[in-house]
Amino acid sequence: MKKQGFDPIYQQITRVAETSSQRIQSKLSNPYLWCFCELCWRTTEYSTNLNSPLIIKRLLRGNAKIVGLTASARAAAIKKADAVVKRYEQALAGELGRYTASRLYAKYCDAVEMRGDRSVAGFRDCVERVILYQEWAKHGELAWSTRKPGQDDKAAKPSKLYCEAHNPKRSDEARRAYQRDRRFVTEYESLMDAIWSQGINSGSLPTWDIEAHAYVRREAYRLLQEIKSPRAAASTIEELLAKGLSQTAIARELCVSRQAVSAAIKRHKHRATI
Ligand SMILES: [Zn+2]
Ligand SMILES: [Zn+2]
Incomplete structure (x- = not known):
């Protein structure tokens, strides 16, 4: 069944865009990843909206209105x-x-x-x-709001790629967070890979569990912030390595996890080879 959209401001039925980009199509077809923000563990604005469909009644010429949910x-x-x-x-x-x-x-x-x-x-x-x-739904048809609650007609449509805190069109603050975190998206992905492989080897992270996906994304995001903090700067890590400390010892020294140290070293090497 095709999903239909409903614009609560213009009170009109809209087609849920089928022609979105390849990137969005492949994202939406992944049963685990479709709902997550590209840059963190939160859910996208779009998937948050999908959790609350509306019932609408069609009027003439593509107009429609929301059917109230009655007590009966x-x-x-x-x-x-x-x-x-x-x-x-x-x-x-x-x-x-x-x-x-x-x-x-x-x-x-x-x-x-x-x-x-x-x-x-x-x-x-x-x-x-x-x-x-x-x-x-007996009193109308199911539709999905094309807008976030309480936003006017100038506000950006719910993003299929980003959460509210990372949608560059949402607010100045969100745009800054987007610009900051987008630069580290490769590191973010390699941290997630590292956590997954550790978790799969130890049997603690079932790949079928959406919560495990959320956990890995949250944990990798946390590690990324630690790595990016000045305390764990690559130069500091390099100094400690030069002193002969192991990655584990460095992690203890800097109060960060070993994965964070290892990722920082890898990143540093990668830069050095460019
Ligand atoms: Zn996000
Ligand atoms: Zn690179």
């Missing part, structure tokens, strides 16, 4: 959700055959998002959300 639709949704959750509980207790619990889970929950949580409480959250939209 909400009540109907809760009643249905209760029934489904009750079935799930029975299924977990083995009363409905071997596969019913898994089938219900697959129907309502996103396994990636749920990180393997099969609890009744987690299931209920998914079910309530899905059924609420189903009930609401």
Whole structure:
């Protein structure tokens, strides 16, 4: 099904652009990476928006309006959700055959998002959300807002590449953060690779787990900031290396992780060979 957009300011239906760049298309087709900012661990403005679709009613000539969620639709949704959750509980207790619990889970929950949580409480959250939209959608069509809440028509569209703190079109502060961090994007990626390979070898980072992806991105971002801080400047590291200290000892000395030291040394060597 094609996703349709709704512009809440002009009250119009918009096509969700299918002609975005190759870069954006390949990003969006990756089930893990599509939602992350290119420069950090936060989610993109676009994916944050996708978490809250709207129900709209079409009017003439591409105009539309948002359909309000009524109390009776909400009540109907809760009643249905209760029934489904009750079935799930029975299924977990083995009363409905071997596969019913898994089938219900697959129907309502996103396994990636749920990180393997099969609890009744987690299931209920998914079910309530899905059924609420189903009930609401009976009164119109599902659409995704093309704008961030509370922004006027001059504000930039939600970015598919960057989070709010890194979208250069969002604010002066965000543009500065973008300019600063974009210069280190290669280092950022090699730090993520390093953390992944360590985590995969030790079995502590499952690649199927979206939380692991978020963790690696957050940790690499933290390391990057440490490396970029004057304390851990390459010259300092070089001095300590010249004194015969090991990477581990240098890391201890500078209060940074060993990966940070190793990455700083690699970066330094790379510069020296240019
Ligand atoms: Zn970001
Ligand atoms: Zn280079």
